[in-house]
Amino acid sequence: MNIAIIGGTGTVGTPLLTWLSRSGAHVTALARTPDSARRVRAAGGTPLLGDLDDGEAIGRLIADADSVLLLTANTPGQLDQEIRVIDVNASTRRAPVVKVSVPAASADSPLAIARTHHAAEEHLRGCGVDHMIVRPGWFMQNLHLVAERAGRTGVLALPIGDGPIAAVDARDIAHVCGVLLTEPSRFAGRDLHVVGAQDVTGTSMAAALSRAAGHDLSFRDISRQEFQRSLVEDGHGEDLVDDLGFLYDVVIRNGFLAGPNDSVHEITGRSALTFPSFAQEHTEWFA
Ligand SMILES: NC(=O)c1ccc[n+]([C@@H]2O[C@H](COP(=O)([O-])OP(=O)(O)OC[C@H]3O[C@@H](n4cnc5c(N)ncnc54)[C@H](OP(=O)(O)O)[C@@H]3O)[C@@H](O)[C@H]2O)c1
Structure with a gap:
């Protein structure tokens, strides 16, 4: 094929x-x-x-x-x-x-x-x-945007309050796409909402990253403006800061990306990767 x-x-x-x-x-x-x-x-x-x-x-x-x-x-x-x-x-x-x-x-x-x-x-x-x-849904790998700063300051700072997110590992999205590409007739016409199997929050992500790295990382809710300033300072996505500010401060903060489902398992036959396993495998991002 x-x-x-x-x-x-x-x-x-x-x-x-x-x-x-x-x-x-x-x-x-x-x-x-x-x-x-x-x-x-x-x-x-x-x-x-x-x-x-x-x-x-x-x-x-x-x-x-x-x-x-x-x-x-x-x-x-x-x-x-x-x-x-x-x-x-x-x-x-x-x-x-x-x-x-x-x-x-x-x-x-x-x-x-x-x-x-x-x-x-x-x-x-x-x-x-x-x-x-x-x-x-929201990729766990998006944390790369703030990982270096989090490692340096000991603070995972995002404008999301305690908004829950059905975070998905991008490797599961890859697996889903692989199945669809190799079996297109089985899935033709489908519109698939693919998210993780559990909700996470800023606090629970910081706790999982702390456990994985063996050092303290705390979560801090920040304003949209502070987030956008830090992205620009760190050299990320000048053309995307408006969208990212709205996405985190409104969409995620208000729980619009919450609500896990079983789509990864249904499509690939394997359970979705969890945030703690992602944290274990990405400690160097937050070093
Ligand atoms: N992040 C999330 O949470 C999320 C959630 C839902 C949907 N999405 C969607 O997922 C997509 C991003 O996926 P991703 O994170 O895997 O993307 P990514 O890491 O940003 O990779 C982009 C890819 O596109 C290639 N590319 C960029 N410009 C190109 C050009 N002019 N010609 C040829 N190739 C080009 C890049 O090649 P190089 O390696 O050469 O740069 C790279 O392979 C977006 O459409 C986004 O809206 C993201």
């Missing part, structure tokens, strides 16, 4: 390439730099050098694909890039598409990311190609 991957060197894409290669699929992943190509090879895939802004490269990527992963980064060009992939596929190969979206994507969402994903989904639905939508 030939699988084409867009986003294969990212948080979800890297473990996905490893999983697919082990499953025996032949995986080709778009790689925009020689370093990305090296990472694709290291994860067991075949790189195709090219950029999402280049329709010809996308055409070559999906020329013999039996299914396509559409996962793009949250950048200002995201919608154009997704539409380009959808259109090239619809006018050539018409392979089933697994699109990674967000929960509650809608045209009138206050979150730009959710409006962008909604518009891409509408375009995908309109092209008449088989597709599946994966709506992951």
Whole structure:
């Protein structure tokens, strides 16, 4: 089976390439730099050098694909890039598409990311190609944004109060995408909300990270402004700070990302990874 991957060197894409290669699929992943190509090879895939802004490269990527992963980064060009992939596929190969979206994507969402994903989904639905939508919850790996600061200060500072989150390990999202890409006819047309099997809070995450690392990390609720300032100071996502501020201070604080489910187990046959196991495996992030 030939699988084409867009986003294969990212948080979800890297473990996905490893999983697919082990499953025996032949995986080709778009790689925009020689370093990305090296990472694709290291994860067991075949790189195709090219950029999402280049329709010809996308055409070559999906020329013999039996299914396509559409996962793009949250950048200002995201919608154009997704539409380009959808259109090239619809006018050539018409392979089933697994699109990674967000929960509650809608045209009138206050979150730009959710409006962008909604518009891409509408375009995908309109092209008449088989597709599946994966709506992951909040990735545990998002803590990378604040991990260095937390390790340095001993404080996990987020504007989320005691808002519960059905956090999901991105490796479970990779596993889910792997199953959908290798069994597209089983899941065609499905819209899957994929979250973890337990809610966590800032306090419970700090406690699990403290236990894993063997040193004290406490949780502190901060204002949206302080959070956004710290992100900019630490060199993260200038173009995303508005969305991230709203996401943490409103969406998460008010429990809108709460509510675990059994989707990982239903789709993959394996239990969802837990936050304590994530904490054990990522102590170096918080050192
Ligand atoms: N984080 C969350 O909690 C969460 C929850 C729900 C949904 N999502 C969605 O998940 C997606 C992000 O997934 P992720 O965290 O795995 O992504 P990521 O780590 O940011 O990786 C982005 C991938 O896209 C590639 N890429 C970026 N620009 C490119 C271009 N111009 N041409 C070719 N490749 C390009 C990157 O390649 P390089 O390695 O070369 O940079 C990388 O492989 C977003 O759409 C987001 O909305 C995230």
